Amino acid sequence: MLLDSLLNLVPELNKAFLETIYMVAISLVIAIIAGLPLGILLFVTDHGLFLENTTVKSVLGFVVNMIRSIPFVILLVGLLPLTKLITGTTIGPTAASVSLSVAAIPFFARIVETSLREIDKGVIEAAVAVGATPWMIIKDVLLPEARPGIIHGITITTISLVGYSAMAGIVGGGGIGDLAIRFGYYRYDNTVMITTIVILICLVQMIQFAGDRIARLADKR
């Protein structure tokens, strides 16, 4: 009986799993592409650093905090016009990826900024004293030194995205989390709910494990 209902669920689960991966992957890539430079900018424009710029720093900081303070569900609905503009539709996993990305960019940017702050200021100063350009310092000092921290940040962002993607069901994004809510929460189907939760637990454990492994390999200190 239990096995039967699980077997019936396989196609549904399969589809949901792929949708989750799809949404998380797209928004993670965008979060890294946009969040990494944003995080670097937040750091190097800070007081006492080589591109100190109070205006840029406070404007960026304000925008980042503003986006981060909006609850994700509200962001998801509020960004529908933007989603329509970018993807041409407001439903489905692709549409959900837009709001997921918007939420993930500032989140990841702050993590990058924090990892950069861990770097010994003296090392940056030594690079300035050598006569290096800001670009060289970013590329050859900041990024290599913060690499393990940034990889941990990617792990954390990925796991947060898995969590946020559960709400993508609101705009018809699908995914495992959505399956759990639809079957488990609305229909009181415990089998589906527990199965999806087990899948989510495994997924998160795997992401964390892989992230830790890669971070350790990248750490030369």
Place this chain on the structure above:
Amino acid sequence: MIEVKNLVKVYSSKKNKVIGVDNVSLTIKNGEIFGIVGYSGAGKSTLLRCINLLERPTSGQVIIDGVDLTTLNEKELRQARLKIGMIFQHFHLVSSKTVFENVAFALKAAKKSKEEIEKRVNELLEMVGLADKRDAYPSQLSGGQKQRVGIARALANEPTVLLCDEATSALDPSTTKSILALLKKINRELGITIVLITHEMEVVKDICDRIAVMQDGKVIELGTVYDIFTNPKEELTKSFIHSVLQFEIPDHLLKKRTGTIVKIQFKGEMAEEAIVSDMLQTFKVKGNILHGKIEYIQDMPLGIFIMELTGDPHEIKRAIDYISLRTNGLEVIKNVA
């Protein structure tokens, strides 16, 4: 030549102003090793960091080989910094890069080609004695080795000036000696002007030609190391020198003595003359040496003796006058007569 003119650095926050460097003017000659000493907070580090504009002075000028660094734009300043090497107390190497890559970074900043970088880094590592550590990461090196990498990086672009920010303060005494020997070799062989700051007078005594003593952001005394060591004027300078040249004898020993105790300082050639034996032959006094030491500062001898003179008080006075006349550093520590 490095000229620092009326340099002032003020750190101002909303509540108060802290003066880091207070109107300092200095001229450091080409090819000399110039030491700046002072306790922490005296402003020596700030002054050093103003020389390559890591700290921008509030006012005043820093002129290196005729170029006023304070007037340069970002790009020109970067070019100027290629010719000013700097090493640090905590080395500040990039921990995720190998020894080779750390040194290569400085050459990349000068936009050297790959082949040039390869050749120059090997040369530099050979010079600092780390050719076999080329592919090691900083975490695999000892403190002394890390500082050698720092020196190689600082010298990569053949600078005319090397700034040393407490470069030996984190090292043990024997490593300190070897790093100082390397700095001296660099100075003699490559003719690089070295400016170093330290709170260790040993360092100054070993390698500096001239020193400036700083207190509360001001230079309070400046001169050749030998002059400062043999004839310090300010209290602070005396206390610094005291830390290296200790000629004290214990109190309980001093109390037991019945004669007149004098401290005699011989400078330069005088240290090689037989002044004491002349004195003992000329006057009817007995001399008993309680403590004696000859230090070599910049290869010039400085002798200091503590003697007890016994005999007729009148003769003792004449003996003291005789020595005072022939040396110029006699101090009566205890006079019973």
